[in-house]
Amino acid sequence: MTNPRTLYDKIWDAHVVEEQQSGNSLLYIDRHIIHEVTSPQAFEGLRLAGRGLRRVETILAVPDHNVPTTADRETRIDSIESKNQLGALERNAKEFGVDYIPMMDARQGIVHIVGPEQGFTLPGTTIVCGDSHTSTHGAFGALAFGIGTSEVEHVMATQTLILKRSKNLRIDVSGKLGLGVTAKDVALAIIGKIGTAGGTGSVIEFTGSVFRDLSMEGRMTVCNMSIEGGARAGLIAPDQKTYDYIKGRPKAPKGAEFEMAVNYWNSLKSDEGAKYDKEVFIDAADIAPQVTWGTSPEDVLPITGVVPNPADAQDPDKKASIERALAYMGLEPGTRLTDIKVDKVFIGSCTNGRIEDMRAVAEVVRGRKINPSVEGLIVPGSGLVKLQAEQEGLDQVFIDAGFDWREPGCSMCLAMNADKLLPGQRCASTSNRNFEGRQGPKSRTHLVSPAMAAAAAITGRLTDIREL
């Protein structure tokens, strides 16, 4: 009789190759996704050491971070460095025999959207990628986390990582979400509550009726932002919704193997009485549509709030951080959030670049025009999302409203390609980080849900979606 275990404990235990004296474990890695920015140095390291890939079939390569999103992207890449990086991914994939989805392939997109779409992301697996938003895949009950380039190389050569077991943090959100409140608002509200270091050293398991009720897309949005709460990974136990999403996808198990897999996946839930190191309970009814006002995702408030006053902060570090954020953001204490005007609206990213997000935006902007003072950019998370949106006629809704409808990529989430804000410009963005300079030097970012971003595009200011 074993002790009751959490979902995290179960996945961890199933992947331990060896417990080491130092308290670290050698953990087996099942799946590895790579992109152009954090992989070239790893391939170079392998070459220099004369090492190969241990299991080439576990790797999927997709360019996403600095691909252009314009229609002429095949022939026009804005910088020579980007071109070199994209070229290196293609060369490395060919040289080492890695499954590679090129930029002009219909399946190309942001790695964390492509993995699930291709059935590469499976419950109970360990998944890594040289990108912190790998936590997205936790929506399938996979232990998925971001790693640095040295670890990318380590996984390539050995199919393992040397890791210390994390703590178990349970975040339960139960009850019914109010009108206009989405998965993104839940994620932001959680970060507001626990802080950006609240999950440090932990893996979060999201439990409660709100997550059960969310679609797979919504679950991915929540797990995606686990890293913004400091946790390396987020997990949601798989259920019928998960299996239905996976079934029939190109890389998903087929036939009898699928049935066998589901049988195993059904065991992937925390046992009754399993112990968590920390538990946080949130009532869904307390969550309003959220918006960030500062330069950290924890600088978040309900849209009905006002810009905070540093004078009200008790802790001197907190006071200094609010002052710094307000100076950077060009905001005055006491300003109503709904009075803040925006110059741009960005809809996309691995947080909110899926079909459900496109539909949510279309619902708000259908038959409306975006404010003349605002530029709106919609970047689907993958070519398949783009195709689906176009089949549903959403592209025309966006174009009619005045949005720029683009090709898939990370785009203005991190501004590594040509899509960026000008210095001082303010953006309502569905992405995941509002750090200083995130969307371009001196850019000012307000993180919101897709529906809230769409509403801001219409009115030209941050807007409570419930009042539009």
Add this chain to the structure above:
Amino acid sequence: MDKFTKIRAVAAPLPITNVDTDMIIPQKHLRTIERTGLGKYAFSNIRYNDDGSERDDFVLNKPAYRNAEILIAGENFGCGSSREHAPWALKDFGIKAIIAPSFADIFHGNCFKNGLLPIALPEDIVDEMMKDAEHGANAVFTIDLENLEITRPDGQVVKFEVDSFRQHCLINGLDDIGLTMVKGDKIAAFEAKQKAQQPWLYSQR
């Protein structure tokens, strides 16, 4: 990897909480296929003016701190992305150790792969060290990784903790991959067992 045993160097104060990886190295400098040469871009958004000249108000531009090898910073240092370019840039600039109340997980792990030592200490001690570090060129600290001791400018000794495996690798400049490759048989045995139990993980391509 460079060995890290003991350093004696000036520490620079960076009293900012949640120093994120975009601050340590902005995204526009990630478009490289090399690990080297990133020191000139470390903290570039707060280190340089728009015309490329140095900002006088940035600590590492001040004469006393130009050769600092230690950074003292606020909590949750290195939060944000997984980019190893962050420790690469700090290391290439000349930083060898960072002292803060806490570090983000991925950054923390990345440091050790690059001979850079992150040291987490209680906030009140970091606050005191921050004050020490404000004494310019006199802010000389000694960090002894073998004995897990920091000697402050006034001679006071503070103990710290580091994962014993990471300590061993840093002191000896060991490459993790080489150490793990030796365990190839154990990994193969794990794979054989997993393949029998979860064959679908081996038939996918």
